[in-house]
Amino acid sequence: MVSETVVELSRFQFALTAMYHFLFVPLTLGLAWLLVIMESVYVITGKQIYKDMTRFWGKLFGINFALGVTTGITLEFQFGTNWAYFSHYVGDIFGVPLAIEGMMAFFLESTFVGLFFFGWDRLTKAQHLVVTFLVALGSNLSALWILIANGWMQNPVGAEFNIETMRMELTSFADLFFNPVAQVKFVHTVAAGYVTGAMFVLAISSYYLLKGRDEAFARRSFAIASAFGLASILSVIILGDESGYELGDVQKAKLAAIEAEWETHEAPAPFTLFGIPNQETQTTDYAIKIPFLLGLIATRSIDEEVEGLKDIIARNEGRIRNGMLAYGALHKLRGGDNSEQTRTLFEQHKKDLGYGLLLKRYTEAVTDASDAQIAEAARNSIPHVAPIFWVFRLMVAAGFIMLFVFAAAFYYCTKRVACHKPWLLKLALFSLPLPWIAIEGGWFVAEYGRQPWVIGGILPTRLATSTLEASDLYFSLAGFIGFYTLLLVIELFLMFKYARLGPSSLHTKRYHFETTGNDTATVLATQPQARE
């Protein structure tokens, strides 16, 4: 059996590399559409300044994109290197969206991204816009397939266990694709990416406006970002993830953990605004509750219950006992006992096989688990509540602050006075880290909240790793931490350098640092461009 250390280090490494990858991906998702918008305006109006905007924000897009690609490679390989049993056990299903992502989306994005940077002089305006659009489309389709894969880990539909092959196998591609959890996740996640792109442009534009430089350029960028950002943050909040939490047992436990809901309340349940969740006593101390709100958010109704953690644990204990029977029957079946009785027993309980596997942590043989071990496995069948409770609130708080920032920015933009509100510009500038806090928080809640499962109800995390030694993990972790730190320092250095340079980095001789006196871009912006 694999040591606890290997399991913990593997989890740490996956979390580290996935969350690091996720620093770059959302910005790509959002910024790509902003480039499409800016370039569309350029194609329609023919005004040079919009081309400069596309090219300058495109430069920053490129710096970010490079690290997105770099860190994505890791994830593609890591399921195999570190989660070999996972790959064997569910590869039949999980591999499908990953492979299709490559063929449908990543190829598209990567093939055209080179043309986006180098094709300006070789393509017509319309052709280049199509190229930019295809990059945006590719990156978003990529997110779709990855979230279909991830959604299946939370709510594994369309699959069944096969005794002969000792793994889960696909039974319905449609169920996998239309998994409601995946669809909700996709909308929520890409919208969060759009918010990230918008906040990035808004904050950096505010910096130029505060410095009083490149005003025509910054004002237009600010306006586009505020409108796009407001629409996106509203989507994120309204189409939040909550509606996906009623589906699947693991999602229910996650929801109860987010709300530190230990007992099942009569509908509609109150929402715990603040409190200190205590895993030992299974209570939430000093809770401040808002009546009815949770029931409304979670079930979108006033008469459905939100199940509490204690009830979930009690039910899981029963499922673990069933799972023991299923595991025992499976063992016999694979050992060659093909009797009708064993087969029926397995068929009866096979949906709880995964719960039986939870016992592997306590006893290798599973079927000899004691009552105490079963009770402990049940107690540990829910995630740690406090981190999820707090991080969720952090995410929501960041979301609402951003809503305020975008709403104010948009309002003052429509009044055409946004540039003259230093408080707003400062607020926008200092809000720059918020989308990253929110998305990393959201990722954490979704994945940490899935524990102890890697595939909800099917495969426990600690069974899913590769058979490795701790020394293998120390080697790879040292590499990841070393390279990722170095790359992050370099990326931030370049990002700050180019953001400070602003559009002057295009060397068009039209922008701050290149011109003296008047902001010539203002003049240019108002005239349709002569053929370059």
Add this chain to the structure above:
Amino acid sequence: MFLDYDTLKLIWWLLVGVLLIGFALTDGFDLGVGMLLPFLGKNDNERRVIINSVGPTWEGNQVWLITAGGAIFAAWPTVYATAFSGLYVALLLVVFALFFRPVGFDYRSKIADPRWRNSWDWALFVGGFVPALVFGITFGNLLQGVPFHFDEILRSTYTGSFFDLLNPFALLAGLVSLSMLVMHGAIYLQLRTEEAVYQRAKRAAAIAALTMITSFALAGLWLGMGIDGFRILSMPPVDAAPNILAKTVEQASGAWLSNYASYPWMLMAPLFGFSGAAGALWLSARDQPGLAFISSGLSLTGVILTAGFSMFPFILPSSTDPNSSLTAWDATSSHLTLSWMFFAAIFFLPLIILYTSWVYRIMGGKVTEKQIQQKKHSVY
């Protein structure tokens, strides 16, 4: 379902081959160009010419590798699980080396400092050298079998170490891989550059092609005389549900040559490996880089198919427990998954080839030092 399970299993063996060959044909020259960069470019301008010959297109090329990885995951989940976790350290070295490419290409030109640029040049070298070497070494080890076995819940345990991979035959296979990708990269540079860089690329192509022909011949001799292949003694029907432990396998000398005896047309693969490289050598010397590039591509295809044909139907033979070996018949995913993946592949692969060709046409032509000077702020 539309196609029989056994047909699909065979098709997926071919499709994984297509993806790996697609990777070698396209990103192969990017890796080769990366390896040649510090040696063929004597000053910053020349190096920028070299980098920009692949700059706009390398990213799409790398996706062949990513997609091959994804396809192996979906079509051969147990191979993906066993090989990637077993070859842990080797694969992580590849991953770390690949880190250098996206950032190397994109960040190098962003700062003019010579130390900065020189560091990225060597980073790009590593990004080409390490993956090319490790892929070759991996094939060298697959041909010898690697030490792993399964327990009763089909969890694999790999019992070798990283340094065991660096045995003489595998290092020779590594040399085949390195030299063929350098050859491919050098000929690609002939196609896309002129003057000094062109002349140096021509010399590099000749050296690489000769090395490749020699090492490939040596590896072939060694494989035929000194390495025990694997052979299936009994197994369930080909269209049965994949049950890895249900077959019996033995290791036997000359077993890797038996396919060529049964199917003599398979000899086309090594033949193309040699004649393609010889043709590339000849055409490159006669300043026909376009034809030389095609010839070099045929050579790469031949070399990869030679490895595939020799082992077929084996994918990952086990040296310590031959019955645990993974084959194209019993390491696959389910019938339904193979079907869906097949539809996705026959729809998307032609589409990918179509738009990739369009992008190459747009970005084609010679990259010159003059162009780089004119656009020094917008090119890599």
